[in-house]
Amino acid sequence: METLRRIIERNDTRRGRIFDLGIQALIVLSLITFSIETLPDLSENAQRWLRYVEIVTVAIFTIEYALRIIVAERKSEFIFSFFGLVDFLSIAPFYIASGVDFRSVRVFRLLRLFRAFKIVRYNKAIQRFHRALMIAREELVLYLLVTTMLLYFSSVGIYYCEHDAQPKEFASVFHSMWWAVATLTTVGYGDVYPVTTGGRIFTFVVLLIGLGVVSVPAGLVASALSKAREMEQ
Amino acid sequence: METLRRIIERNDTRRGRIFDLGIQALIVLSLITFSIETLPDLSENAQRWLRYVEIVTVAIFTIEYALRIIVAERKSEFIFSFFGLVDFLSIAPFYIASGVDFRSVRVFRLLRLFRAFKIVRYNKAIQRFHRALMIAREELVLYLLVTTMLLYFSSVGIYYCEHDAQPKEFASVFHSMWWAVATLTTVGYGDVYPVTTGGRIFTFVVLLIGLGVVSVPAGLVASALSKAREMEQ
Amino acid sequence: METLRRIIERNDTRRGRIFDLGIQALIVLSLITFSIETLPDLSENAQRWLRYVEIVTVAIFTIEYALRIIVAERKSEFIFSFFGLVDFLSIAPFYIASGVDFRSVRVFRLLRLFRAFKIVRYNKAIQRFHRALMIAREELVLYLLVTTMLLYFSSVGIYYCEHDAQPKEFASVFHSMWWAVATLTTVGYGDVYPVTTGGRIFTFVVLLIGLGVVSVPAGLVASALSKAREMEQ
Amino acid sequence: METLRRIIERNDTRRGRIFDLGIQALIVLSLITFSIETLPDLSENAQRWLRYVEIVTVAIFTIEYALRIIVAERKSEFIFSFFGLVDFLSIAPFYIASGVDFRSVRVFRLLRLFRAFKIVRYNKAIQRFHRALMIAREELVLYLLVTTMLLYFSSVGIYYCEHDAQPKEFASVFHSMWWAVATLTTVGYGDVYPVTTGGRIFTFVVLLIGLGVVSVPAGLVASALSKAREMEQ
Numbered sequence: 041m042e043t044l045r046r047i048i049e050r051n052d053t054r055r056g057r058i059f060d061l062g063i064q065a066l067i068v069l070s071l072i073t074f075s076i077e078t079l080p081d082l083s084e085n086a087q088r089w090l091r092y093v094e095i096v097t098v099a100i101f102t103i104e105y106a107l108r109i110i111v112a113e114r115k116s117e118f119i120f121s122f123f124g125l126v127d128f129l130s131i132a133p134f135y136i137a138s139g140v141d142f143r144s145v146r147v148f149r150l151l152r153l154f155r156a157f158k159i160v161r162y163n164k165a166i167q168r169f170h171r172a173l174m175i176a177r178e179e180l181v182l183y184l185l186v187t188t189m190l191l192y193f194s195s196v197g198i199y200y201c202e203h204d205a206q207p208k209e210f211a212s213v214f215h216s217m218w219w220a221v222a223t224l225t226t227v228g229y230g231d232v233y234p235v236t237t238g239g240r241i242f243t244f245v246v247l248l249i250g251l252g253v254v255s256v257p258a259g260l261v262a263s264a265l266s267k268a269r270e271m272e273q
Numbered sequence: 274m275e276t277l278r279r280i281i282e283r284n285d286t287r288r289g290r291i292f293d294l295g296i297q298a299l300i301v302l303s304l305i306t307f308s309i310e311t312l313p314d315l316s317e318n319a320q321r322w323l324r325y326v327e328i329v330t331v332a333i334f335t336i337e338y339a340l341r342i343i344v345a346e347r348k349s350e351f352i353f354s355f356f357g358l359v360d361f362l363s364i365a366p367f368y369i370a371s372g373v374d375f376r377s378v379r380v381f382r383l384l385r386l387f388r389a390f391k392i393v394r395y396n397k398a399i400q401r402f403h404r405a406l407m408i409a410r411e412e413l414v415l416y417l418l419v420t421t422m423l424l425y426f427s428s429v430g431i432y433y434c435e436h437d438a439q440p441k442e443f444a445s446v447f448h449s450m451w452w453a454v455a456t457l458t459t460v461g462y463g464d465v466y467p468v469t470t471g472g473r474i475f476t477f478v479v480l481l482i483g484l485g486v487v488s489v490p491a492g493l494v495a496s497a498l499s500k501a502r503e504m505e506q
Numbered sequence: 507m508e509t510l511r512r513i514i515e516r517n518d519t520r521r522g523r524i525f526d527l528g529i530q531a532l533i534v535l536s537l538i539t540f541s542i543e544t545l546p547d548l549s550e551n552a553q554r555w556l557r558y559v560e561i562v563t564v565a566i567f568t569i570e571y572a573l574r575i576i577v578a579e580r581k582s583e584f585i586f587s588f589f590g591l592v593d594f595l596s597i598a599p600f601y602i603a604s605g606v607d608f609r610s611v612r613v614f615r616l617l618r619l620f621r622a623f624k625i626v627r628y629n630k631a632i633q634r635f636h637r638a639l640m641i642a643r644e645e646l647v648l649y650l651l652v653t654t655m656l657l658y659f660s661s662v663g664i665y666y667c668e669h670d671a672q673p674k675e676f677a678s679v680f681h682s683m684w685w686a687v688a689t690l691t692t693v694g695y696g697d698v699y700p701v702t703t704g705g706r707i708f709t710f711v712v713l714l715i716g717l718g719v720v721s722v723p724a725g726l727v728a729s730a731l732s733k734a735r736e737m738e739q
Numbered sequence: 740m741e742t743l744r745r746i747i748e749r750n751d752t753r754r755g756r757i758f759d760l761g762i763q764a765l766i767v768l769s770l771i772t773f774s775i776e777t778l779p780d781l782s783e784n785a786q787r788w789l790r791y792v793e794i795v796t797v798a799i800f801t802i803e804y805a806l807r808i809i810v811a812e813r814k815s816e817f818i819f820s821f822f823g824l825v826d827f828l829s830i831a832p833f834y835i836a837s838g839v840d841f842r843s844v845r846v847f848r849l850l851r852l853f854r855a856f857k858i859v860r861y862n863k864a865i866q867r868f869h870r871a872l873m874i875a876r877e878e879l880v881l882y883l884l885v886t887t888m889l890l891y892f893s894s895v896g897i898y899y900c901e902h903d904a905q906p907k908e909f910a911s912v913f914h915s916m917w918w919a920v921a922t923l924t925t926v927g928y929g930d931v932y933p934v935t936t937g938g939r940i941f942t943f944v945v946l947l948i949g950l951g952v953v954s955v956p957a958g959l960v961a962s963a964l965s966k967a968r969e970m971e972q
Contacts (some may be wrong), residue, residue, distance in 0.1 A: 071891065073911035078898060083899065153895060155887070165881035166888070179498060182398035189389070189399070192304065196386060199311060213308035218939050225946045227462035227927035230696050240451050247458045248417065252490035257951035259495030262958030265878060322639045412731060415631035421631070422622070425537065429619060432544060446541035461693035463929050473684050481650065485723035492728030570843050645964060647866035655855070655865070658770065662852060665777060679774035694926035713924045714883065718956035725961030 045111040048104075060162055063104060067159050070097050074152055098134045100154070104133060123161055128155040168268050176257075176264035183257050187224075190253055194220040194246045201239035206232075224250040278344040281337075293395055297336060300392050303330050306386055314342040334388075338364060356394055362387040366494045401501050409490075409497035416490050421456075423486055427453040427479045434472035439465075511577040514570075526628055529570060533625045536563050540618055564600045567621070571597060589627055595620040634734050642723075642730035649723050653690075655718055660686040662710045667705035672698075690716040744810040747803075747885075759861055762803060766858045769796050771853055795854045804830060822860055828853040863874075867967050875963035882956050886923075889952055893919040893945045900938035905931075923949040 047056045075255040076082075082090075082188050105127045112118035119128070133151040160166050173180065202210040209232045210216050219232045223243065234240050280289045306326050309315075315323075338360045345351035352361070366384040393399050406413065428449040435443040440466045443449050452465045456476065467473050513522045539559050542548075571593045578584035585594070599617040602695075626632050639646065661682040668676040675698045676682050685698045689709065700706050746755045751871075772792050775781075818827070828878035832850040836914045860867050872879065894915040901909040908931045909915050916929045922942065933939050 051492065075895075078902075078911040079913065080491070080906075080910050150895075150899065153892075156892070163884065165884045168881060169885050179502070180951070182401060182498075185396065185398045186402050187947065193389070196308075196383075200383065203311075207313075211313050212311040217943075219945045220469070221939070221946065222927065222932075223460055223948060225921055226459045226461075226692065226925045227946065228455065228462045228694065228925075228929075229927045229932040230461075230463035230929035231932055233455075233462040233464055238373075244454045247460065248420065251458060251487060252413070252494045254282065254950060255488060255491035255954060256495050256498065258954035259492055259958060260498075261951045262955050262962075263495075263499075265881075265955070265959075266962075269878070332708065356706055363554065394733075412735070415634060415731075418629065418631045419635050426619070426622070428642075429616075430542075433616065436544075442544075444546050445544040453599060459692045459694075459925065461688065461695045461927065463694075463696035466695040466697055473687070477683075477687045480687065481653065484691060485646065485727045488721060488724035488732065489728050492725060493731075496728075532882075556900070571785060586853045593786065599852070618824075644851050645968070648867060648964075651862065651864045659852070659855070662849075673779075678777040680778065688879050689926055692925045694921065694928045696927075696929035699921075699928040699930055706920070710916075713920065713926065714886065717924060717953060718879070718960045721957035722961050725958055727962075729961075 041111070044107070048107055049113050054077055064159060064162055066097055067172050069093070070152065070155050073097075074149070094134070098131050101127070101131050102168060110211070118235065123158075126154060126157040168265070168272065171268040172261060172264035175267050176260045179260050180257060183253070183260070186253055190246075190250060191217060191220045191224060194224060194250075197242050197246065198234060198239055201236055201242050202234050205236045205239070214221075223247065226251075226254075226255050274344070277340070281290070281340055281344050297392060297395055299330055299333060300388050302326070303385065303388050306330075307382070310382070331364050332363050336359055340383060354393075359387060359390040359393075363391055398465075399499070401505065404501040404504070405494060405497035408500050409493045412493045414487070416493070419486055423479075423483060424450060424457060425454045427457060427483075429481065430475050431467060433466050433471055434475050438469045438472070453479075456480065457487050459484075462481070509576070510573070514573055514577050530625060530628055532563055532566060535559070536618065536621050540562075540615070543615070560600070564597050567593070589624075592620060592623040592626075596624055631634050634738065635732070637734040638727060638730035638739070641733050643728045646723060648717070649726070652719055656712075656716060657683060657690060659684045660690060660716075663708050663712065663721045664700060664705055667702055667708050668717045671702045671705070686712075689713065690720050692717075692720075698725050740810070743806070747806055747810050754770045754815055763858060763861055765796055765799060765942050766794070766927070769851065769854050772796075773848070776848070793833070797830050800830050822857075825853060825856040825859075829857055867964070868972065870970065871960060871963035871967040873960045874966050878959050879956060882952070882959070885961050889945075889949060890916060890919045890923060892925060893949075896941050896945070897933060897938055900935055900941050901933050904938070919945075922946065925950075925953075 046053055047059050051057045051060045062233075073090050076086075077090055097115055104153065108124070108127065109115055109118060109179050118124045129151065133154075161186070195213050198219055199213050199216040202216075210219070219234075221227075226247075234243050279286055280292050284290045284293045289451070306323050309319075310323055341357070341360065342348055342351060351357045362384065366382075366387075428446050431452055432443055432446050432449040435449075443452070452467075454460075455462050455465070459480075467476050512519055513525050517523045517526045525550050542552075543556055574583050574590070574593065575581055575584060578706075584590045595617065599615075599620075641656075662687055665676055665679050665682040668682075676685070688695050688698070690712065692713075700709050745752055746758050750756045750759045771856040772789050776789055777786075807823075807826065808814055817823045828850065832848075832853075894912050897918055898912050899911055901915075909918070920926075921928050921931070923945070925946075931936060933942050
């Protein structure tokens with residue numbers, strides 16, 4: 041019992057590390073098969089294989105879940121912990137989907153992505169990123185508010201500049217928001233862009249302001265990351 | 274009277290916080306209805322509802338404005354303060370528009386956006402952002418000057434490179450400026466781009482310089498934000 | 507004489523500041539008329555006015571140049587100094603162009619842009635920017651070298667991935683460089699982009715590396731600007 | 740012997756510097772001819788000249804390689820060192836390609852790019868960049884992991900939003916990844932973009948998060964560069 045707990049809950053033994061790596065590999069495999077299933081024109085053979093992989097994956101995750109409950113000192117605490125719920129949600133859709141009809145399967149398929157959260161248990165990178173986000177939380181909320189306001193006023197402005205010239209692309213303030221998102225983030229797909237002189241000057245002004253707002257989080261996260269690193273040491 | 278003042282001007286009581294949240298919710302509601310009104314093909318029913326919402330909103334804002342004047346210790350000082358003027362401009366267009374004919378309504382509609390400024394009273398995020406902009410003011414002005422010069426010379430340069438090959442897209446230095454804005458901010462809509470070898474090499478050189486200029490404000494604002502945070506504490 | 511020198515060379519008197527502002531306004535006017543001249547379909551009337559403005563501008567700049575020589579203590583030193591040469595080149599093209607035939611005028615027109623450099627004399631922003639560039643010089647040269655190498659290898663890589671699928675867009679390594687410039691700077695006009703799976707994966711890898719290289723100068727310039735500010739104080 | 744070693748291995752004599760510059764010029768020339776060879780419709784004359792340049796380049800590199808072995812104190816150590824192998828791989832393809840048939844030449848041509856690594860021996864900029872990458876290694880790996888996860892979930896999300904509306908562009912999660920790469924890096928070619936309201940809102944959310952993730956390495960590399968500079972001094 042004590043040996044089993046050590047293998048499952050910790051990774052300071054060789055077998056513990058193998059167990060951890062095995063589970064992680066299975067999570068990645070599961071995400072890859074999820075993607076492959078979306079490919080159009082899959083042969084029947086491929087579909088059968090994907091189903092086999094899915095059954096084996098769920099079987100192993102179920103055993104893992106059972107083992108984690110068995111070795112947990114306070115069982116109910118584990119079951120209702122973040123990782124306990126994630127473990128449960130990683131396998132539950134499979135068992136429920138077996139009993140229902142075909143059409144709702146697509147939603148259940150999406151629920152399988154919960155398995156990705158299982159990897160957080162092992163991933164120090166994501167844990168540090170999470171800590172960095174906590175450090176810069178206040179600034180990031182501020183940034184979201186200012187960005188939202190900037191997007192709103194850009195949309196209203198460009199709507200008034202361009203609506204008459206391009207009544208379809210800039211049909212309403214909501215339609216104009218798509219332009220504002222693509223422009224202020226500097227993605228610039230090129231599906232909507234101003235054609236009037238007024239709209240272009242407005243775009244210029246908005247971008248000058250936007251460059252000082254929208255790329256701010258990069259700096260915030262970068263400095264928070266270095267703080268998070270110091271805190272770990 | 275003292276209790277009323279406390280509810281309206283401060284938020285250290287429960288009723289004061291409810292009052293503040295109510296006004297804020299109304300401002301957001303007002304901005305949303307403003308956007309909905311721009312949607313094409315609105316049903317008569319929807320238009321009637323939007324008019325009702327507008328009347329109720331203005332009524333409440335008018336009451337709020339009256340109350341703020343009543344509780345203000347120095348009345349004329351409040352009326353001509355920034356927030357006093359904003360409160361006035363948030364309701365004035367509605368009363369004036371009722372007396373004039375239909376065609377000029379569109380401009381008055383736009384004036385309703387002044388209501389957005391009312392939210393600044395409650396929003397600490399925008400206040401801190403404003404303080405950060407004040408800290409980095411000098412650098413930001415410098416950045417605007419250098420960016421403007423860079424844009425001007427890029428426009429002249431690309432005009433000479435591309436005018437003969439694309440006389441329509443690069444018709445003059447002013448037309449070329451649109452290309453310069455879209456390129457130096459790295460938005461790149463793709464509606465205008467150089468096609469000659471000279472123009473492409475010029476674009477490359479301009480972008481190498483531009484990347485060191487145009488994204489500078491992000492760093493300036495980020496560091497000013499952290500200074501503004503320190504100053505608050 | 508001493509009073510004249512004070513007006514022209516310094517700006518600690520009221521008349522000195524007016525003189526400086528007047529020259530600066532004239533420079534900006536000159537750059538604007540330069541741009542207007544490139545507009546297609548200018549009326550004869552407008553062209554005549556632009557010619558008048560040009561003659562007046564050159565006349566004033568000539569007087570300014572003469573005055574600066576007169577008040578300079580070491581005349582030859584001023585004439586061959588940076589600003590002396592800029593002042594000379596700002597007016598010389600006009601006098602030379604009067605004597606030659608029409609076709610070469612276009613090149614002379616471009617030389618008028620030298621007038622923009624005159625403004626550097628008054629512009630503290632550009633002077634500080636120049637100082638910042640000096641501070642980060644070494645890193646910026648390094649960045650140019652690494653960027654050039656990254657661009658070269660990206661071009662070669664995408665050429666091998668995409669040449670067979672798009673023989674026209676990726677006709678040679680040189681043609682592919684245009685794609686590399688537009689992609690690594692994240693401008694992404696959308697006139698050339700990879701269509702093969704190999705080319706897309708290559709683009710992904712190149713962009714992951716590129717994001718860590720191409721936006722570095724923004725950080726370098728931002729920190730150099732704050733150093734330059736400290737040095738001024 | 741001692742004089743020769745000094746010329747080849749060090750650059751503290753005048754002849755040593757000339758030797759170094761000569762080799763570097765030859766490397767750059769070699770990379771340029773490599774690019775020229777990819778130009779379509781090369782005349783026979785040009786092809787002949789390119790072949791001559793190639794033969795001379797390889798001849799000089801062979802002599803250089805031989806000299807470096809001769810002057811090396813521990814010969815086998817040099818041969819199996821990084822730069823020894825690079826020197827070997829720079830000339831080997833030429834000799835092997837002479838003996839085989841025409842079709843595989845294209846792959847051998849690509850191997851000639853190994854010559855670019857020869858320049859690292861002389862380039863302090865790249866050495867410092869390499870040191871900076873070592874300093875920020877841990878953070879960069881973290882960034883790659885988080886970026887990969889973000890890309891994966893963006894692809895899955897947009898696939899579910901857009902697959903029904905654009906079954907060709909968003910045919911599978913793998914196809915959607917191309918959109919995710921072009922969007923999160925803000926390149927935005929404009930060949931694929933969401934058209935549904937759901938997809939556009941999803942793009943907005945993903946970009947808000949993405950801007951705080953994808954541009955982080957620029958900050959990391961910039962600060963690592965300044966640390967690397969300090970370490971050198």
